[in-house]
Amino acid sequence: MFTLRAAIMWTVNDFPAYAMVSGGSTKGYMACPICTEDVTSGWHAGKVCYFGHRRWLPWDHEWREKDKGFDGNTERRLRPREWSSDEILEQLNRLDFAPFGKTVSRTRPSTHLNWTHKPMFFELPYWSKLKLRHNLDVMHVEKNVFDTLVGTILDIKGKTKDTIKARLDLENGHTKGFMDE
Numbered sequence: 001m002f003t004l005r006a007a008i009m010w011t012v013n014d015f016p017a018y019a020m021v022s023g024g025s026t027k028g029y030m031a032c033p034i035c036t037e038d039v040t041s042g043w044h045a046g047k048v049c050y051f052g053h054r055r056w057l058p059w060d061h062e063w064r065e066k067d068k069g070f071d072g073n074t075e076r077r078l079r080p081r082e083w084s085s086d087e088i089l090e091q092l093n094r095l096d097f098a099p100f101g102k103t104v105s106r107t108r109p110s111t112h113l114n115w116t117h118k119p120m121f122f123e124l125p126y127w128s129k130l131k132l133r134h135n136l137d138v139m140h141v142e143k144n145v146f147d148t149l150v151g152t153i154l155d156i157k158g159k160t161k162d163t164i165k166a167r168l169d170l171e172n173g174h175t176k177g178f179m180d181e
């Protein structure tokens with residue numbers, strides 16, 4: 001006889017499930033779970049895209065200066081603030097969410113940023129002390145990145161991302177400056 005003890009260390013899931021386990025929506029302009037409210041996003045090639053991740057590079061990284069290699073802009077912004085699990089719990093506790101499972105389709109107030117609910121994992125006494133709460137499953141991520149890369153490099157019809165529409169969007173982005181905040 002012995003007492004078995006168990007602890008949840010973190011979750012491993014694909015991106016759609018990330019919304020369920022983290023309490024933050026993975027749709028819309030604020031859906032980057034790392035940049036959160038400080039995200040740079042825009043409409044590109046028929047999808048919401050998340051740009052500006054050169055901000056996370058070291059301050060003197062050469063890619064920050066490479067305007068033509070990217071979207072025509074150099075990147076001079078500092079990296080977004082990183083929130084600790086404790087700070088996220090504090091944010092969630094201040095918000096008022098509709099009861100779970102209720103299909104009240106009300107628009108999220110802007111104070112809620114991209115939060116949809118407080119995940120039950122926060123009931124665990126140690127959850128807000130974790131550095132890493134959620135992982136993305138490489139099986140899903142790698143397949144999508146691989147399909148996109150190979151589809152584009154081999155110029156496979158219907159699979160390539162290098163379409164006339166994408167190029168026109170890039171051109172529009174340049175003139176409108178979608179990197180501006």
Ligand SMILES: [Zn+2]
Nearest residue numbers: 032034035050
């Ligand atoms: Zn981001």
